Amino acid sequence: MxxxxxxxxxxxxxxxxxxxxxxxxxxxxxxxxxxxxxxxxxxxxxxxxxxxxxxxxxxxxxxxxxxxxxxxxxxxxxxxxxxxxxxxxxxxxxxxxxxxxxxxxxxxxxxxxxxxxxxxxxxxxxxxxxxxxxxxxxxxxxxxxxxxxxxxxxxxxxxxxxxxxxxxxxxxxxxxxxxxxxxxxxxxxxxxxxxxxxxxxxRGLAYLQVDVTGPNSDLHSGMYGGAVVNPATALARIVASFHDADGRIAIEGFHDKVRPFPDAVRAGLRELPFDEREFMEHLDVQALGGEPGYSTLERLWHRPTCEVNGMLSGYTGEGAKTVLPGQAMLKVSCRLVPDQDPKEIAKLVERHVLKHAPKGVTVKVTELHGGHxxxxxxxxxxxxxxxxxxxxxxxxxxxxxxxxxxxxxxxxxxxxxxxxxxxxxxxxxxxxxxxxxxxxxxxxxxxxxxxxxxxxxxxxxxxx
Amino acid sequence: MxxxxxxxxxxxxxxxxxxxxxxxxxxxxxxxxxxxxxxxxxxxxxxxxxxxxxxxxxxxxxxxxxxxxxxxxxxxxxxxxxxxxxxxxxxxxxxxxxxxxxxxxxxxxxxxxxxxxxxxxxxxxxxxxxxxxxxxxxxxxxxxxxxxxxxxxxxxxxxxxxxxxxxxxxxxxxxxxxxxxxxxxxxxxxxxxxxxxxxxxxRGLAYLQVDVTGPNSDLHSGMYGGAVVNPATALARIVASFHDADGRIAIEGFHDKVRPFPDAVRAGLRELPFDEREFMEHLDVQALGGEPGYSTLERLWHRPTCEVNGMLSGYTGEGAKTVLPGQAMLKVSCRLVPDQDPKEIAKLVERHVLKHAPKGVTVKVTELHGGHxxxxxxxxxxxxxxxxxxxxxxxxxxxxxxxxxxxxxxxxxxxxxxxxxxxxxxxxxxxxxxxxxxxxxxxxxxxxxxxxxxxxxxxxxxxx
Known part of the structure; x- marks a missing residue:
């Protein structure tokens, strides 16, 4: 009592x-x-x-x-x-x-x-x-x-x-x-x-920058397009490899140390007055996404992520410029859950990126920031x-x-x-x-x- | 005589x-x-x-x-x-x-x-x-x-x-x-x-801009990451879908009107004093890429392409900013060969992009420039x-x-x-x-x- x-x-x-x-x-x-x-x-x-x-x-x-x-x-x-x-x-x-x-x-x-x-x-x-x-x-x-x-x-x-x-x-x-x-x-x-x-x-954090370098300068996309490996395309394919078709993170070893969250937590989340429609309206989106098998709050609070924070390559001004970029840059960060180690995750991401980099470009991965x-x-x-x-x-x-x-x-x-x-x-x-x-x-x-x-x-x- | x-x-x-x-x-x-x-x-x-x-x-x-x-x-x-x-x-x-x-x-x-x-x-x-x-x-x-x-x-x-x-x-x-x-x-x-x-x-040209819009503003990647569809990731996956694993353009219908180039042209190209090693050295790359089954000069002159010209999303300055971008932008252009029609190709690319856009983002495709x-x-x-x-x-x-x-x-x-x-x-x-x-x-x-x-x-x- x-x-x-x-x-x-x-x-x-x-x-x-x-x-x-x-x-x-x-x-x-x-x-x-x-x-x-x-x-x-x-x-x-x-x-x-x-x-x-x-x-x-x-x-x-x-x-x-x-x-x-x-x-x-x-x-x-x-x-x-x-x-x-x-x-x-x-x-x-x-x-x-x-x-x-x-x-x-x-x-x-x-x-x-x-x-x-x-x-x-x-x-x-x-x-x-x-x-x-x-x-x-x-x-x-x-x-x-x-x-x-x-x-x-x-x-x-x-x-x-x-x-x-x-x-x-x-x-x-x-x-x-x-x-x-x-x-x-x-x-x-x-x-x-x-x-x-x-x-x-x-959640913890492992924040990295990926720099893909192709030819030594921006090229004319007409004169060189089709035979030179495009660093922007290479980078996009690397980013696309971070998740499988269903939205699960596909970086090898990424989930190995994830400690499941307690059932009590899951039960507690279900009781929270969370209105998914309101959440979408607030963001102006028609649908949410993420890892299958988890609710939105679980995805937000208790599951790790791999999100692009920034991406830059080639010509990004107004109109059309026919350039084949010499470089492409990515900022990407993983939100972590216990017991993922930020340094270890950064290494896994680096290994994954290098594995998915095509011949014809060089790729540099830099760890920018991390936390448990x-x-x-x-x-x-x-x-x-x-x-x-x-x-x-x-x-x-x-x-x-x-x-x-x-x-x-x-x-x-x-x-x-x-x-x-x-x-x-x-x-x-x-x-x-x-x-x-x-x-x-x-x-x-x-x-x-x-x-x-x-x-x-x-x-x-x-x-x- | x-x-x-x-x-x-x-x-x-x-x-x-x-x-x-x-x-x-x-x-x-x-x-x-x-x-x-x-x-x-x-x-x-x-x-x-x-x-x-x-x-x-x-x-x-x-x-x-x-x-x-x-x-x-x-x-x-x-x-x-x-x-x-x-x-x-x-x-x-x-x-x-x-x-x-x-x-x-x-x-x-x-x-x-x-x-x-x-x-x-x-x-x-x-x-x-x-x-x-x-x-x-x-x-x-x-x-x-x-x-x-x-x-x-x-x-x-x-x-x-x-x-x-x-x-x-x-x-x-x-x-x-x-x-x-x-x-x-x-x-x-x-x-x-x-x-x-x-x-x-x-070669001809079909130049397009793709704008992917997710949430109505850049979000905190910690607070929202994992449950909101990331426009940069969505865009990267779209770009990755432009080619198959071997480097062939995978846009449906893209090759339908390609007129093969004459055998005489292929024979002529073989006789040109083209030094692939010199070409690579000039560009500072270790390998070339492109469509299988074609030589570098064929890829450059006689085959159509789909090349990223520019890509921009989120934070691209120095250091780490934990943003989940609200938008992502792509400039992409196809070099065309006879008898591809620039308007038709632009439509095919648009259809492909829309087909590969996930729920949770809206995608706008704009034709910027074209030529036969x-x-x-x-x-x-x-x-x-x-x-x-x-x-x-x-x-x-x-x-x-x-x-x-x-x-x-x-x-x-x-x-x-x-x-x-x-x-x-x-x-x-x-x-x-x-x-x-x-x-x-x-x-x-x-x-x-x-x-x-x-x-x-x-x-x-x-x-x-």
Missing amino acids: TTKTTIDPKLAQWLDANDARVRDQLFEFLRIPSVSARSEHKGDVRAAAQWLHAQCARIGMQVETLETAGHPIVLAEWRQAPKGAPTVLVYGHYDVQPAEPLELWTSPAFEPTIRDGKIFARGSVDDKGQLWLHIAALEAHLATRGTLPVNVIVLAEGEEEVGSEHLAEFVKAHRERLKCDAVVISDSTMFAPGIPSILSSL AWRAELDGPLYDAASRALEAAFGRTPVITGEGGSIPVVNDFATILGAPVLLVGFGLPGENAHAPDEWISVENLEKGMRAMACLWDEISKQQM | TTKTTIDPKLAQWLDANDARVRDQLFEFLRIPSVSARSEHKGDVRAAAQWLHAQCARIGMQVETLETAGHPIVLAEWRQAPKGAPTVLVYGHYDVQPAEPLELWTSPAFEPTIRDGKIFARGSVDDKGQLWLHIAALEAHLATRGTLPVNVIVLAEGEEEVGSEHLAEFVKAHRERLKCDAVVISDSTMFAPGIPSILSSL AWRAELDGPLYDAASRALEAAFGRTPVITGEGGSIPVVNDFATILGAPVLLVGFGLPGENAHAPDEWISVENLEKGMRAMACLWDEISKQQM
Whole structure:
């Protein structure tokens, strides 16, 4: 018999009483244009770090702002939990995407504005709002009880939008200090409004460039066509060989290390309110495609892919130019699932490409980028606690979602710290994270605080 | 028993005596920068027409400079041949390609300079030098005999390098006046030094653009990859379907109207001093390709092709961008042989493309450009005459060559005037017709004049 979890009324009461003030403070945070990609905003990025530093100190944490070769990292700690209590690391980022094109914003990007229950501002959902709700949840505990049931480390970086270039190095260098029992990250979206979500998988990546060289220059297609191997045709035939006629990836050895996803995951996906017609309408396509035997969500989240990202050869301007191209270039990337290894997959793709290259052209394969897939162990106490906390705040059990893309820091934390990672986000589809009119729902912001405040209590009850 | 043809000694003597003056006059012609593509040279193009007009008048022809919507056409006529003598139309062009990049010229583009037996100048071989050798050959007759054995029309246009836009219209409008028994064009190359050549075939063209549209914008390849039909992959698979595994064109119906080329042509090709190793070295390739069962020259001159001219999709800049492209574009053209019809072939390609397009993308096929192939009837008296005249000047019988590209005016003349066309050129491989350091061999210029002077006599002996 399970008892329905509820949030401690004292925490709830404090949050109710402080919602307006907490939101006003988030607005202060959002007004700082901490665009990490633009050197002219370097001072603003630092100002955002200082603001966050001051807030963490205000609620009663020990705070340090630590320099990196790029933007600084704010590290706030509270380590006075009862002996034996677990330690939780909360990761977030205080930098934001550039706001351009500014003319497409309904209200100014750095002047938060509420419309239709949404806070519009650059960084509202990605990730200042989601980072701030954690600080508010921590404050609720410290303000009402003077203590927290778990030790907490808040690590906020200022380079997430430019590739988290110095984060892994930082985590490695501070491995001992950052040692923890769980990592909690709120930088993702819920499946749909009202449906709390735990993001349980990310796909990895093996990104390659293929350069096919034929004759030493572009030739006249009349004078040479028919007898010289055309690099564009050769490349097209290579690309066509990546999949069989049914859409299965046909690269030898590609599937060898694919770990099947659990039946429970498949069952869970079936229960998600996913509307395929809506998905197609949104993309303006008449049909979907992909690997036979899998549903769309399975294809998107749990199956590996091999997708062309770019292709270039010969004359691509207006009208007709009768050129037989001297070269052809392909960008291709595979999304990976556990336990595919990015380096190994890159080698398999290279071998396949070379095997399918005809005589008369030379082919060069370059590995550009790679990363491992990640899949949560959903059976652990961390997920039980999260599930109860989310149910307490949202009134329903969370759904388990996947994500077809990659979030490299997740693997960094999991690998370097050896702790389970909980991805629990409060964004929503259509939130415009990297586009004009970015927003976070006020309701999700408030429920998110309550869920996270509850999470610390629930985690403290678990054997981590 | 055939008697070896020789050039009339009086003509030869006159040409010997006048070589230097004839060359000096060519240099005058070459100094006029008649670049038809550049509006700032409009006056120079007209000046070249006026210069040519004056020269034709000087040698004793009736000349008119006729306006078109573009650059003018110089039409010179001499119609006093004995009753029943054939009429020959000589076509050439007095406009030239742009000379840029000027810094790559060893000597100035519009200051003719002789080095190593070559006259270097823009237009030297394409086509002022080759047009001028005809005028010199006509002058040799008129100066020594006061007459010509055939009626002659010289038609020189100023828009060949910009597509001969107004020529067909002009020929149609003056069909009666231009009525002739043969058209002679010197605007091509010999197979090799010392080997006079008759160009007996040109391939036609059907040029298309294929636009594949998938989702309504570029997507994140992580978030959407695996379930959305990738337009680049779809396009690559379409391209791969154009040929079978052996390199034969696999477009249904494509070969239906292909007229086999005569065995004599195949035999002739075998005798040409074609060095496949040299051809590959020149292109920097380790192997050639193409349709099985045919030699390289057969593939280049006498078999139809389907070649990619350009291909573009997604991200093609530096590094890795994880985009699933919304669109993919292909430029593809088929070189055609008799009796393939460009419109019909375009339809077949379109049908093939649509048939091979997967669900989930929309495909649009646009016909950009087309033209018929041309093949000379080598059995006629015109070719016999040409063969003898070339042998008289070069000391050996000509070889019969083909050309993989198209010269649209050839078909225009053949179709509108209904006369056989003789393509007899005196350029050489490596002549840089459209590049810096364009040249014509002094020897070929002089032998060309003698061959053409001899040609009028030989033609007059034939029953045309």
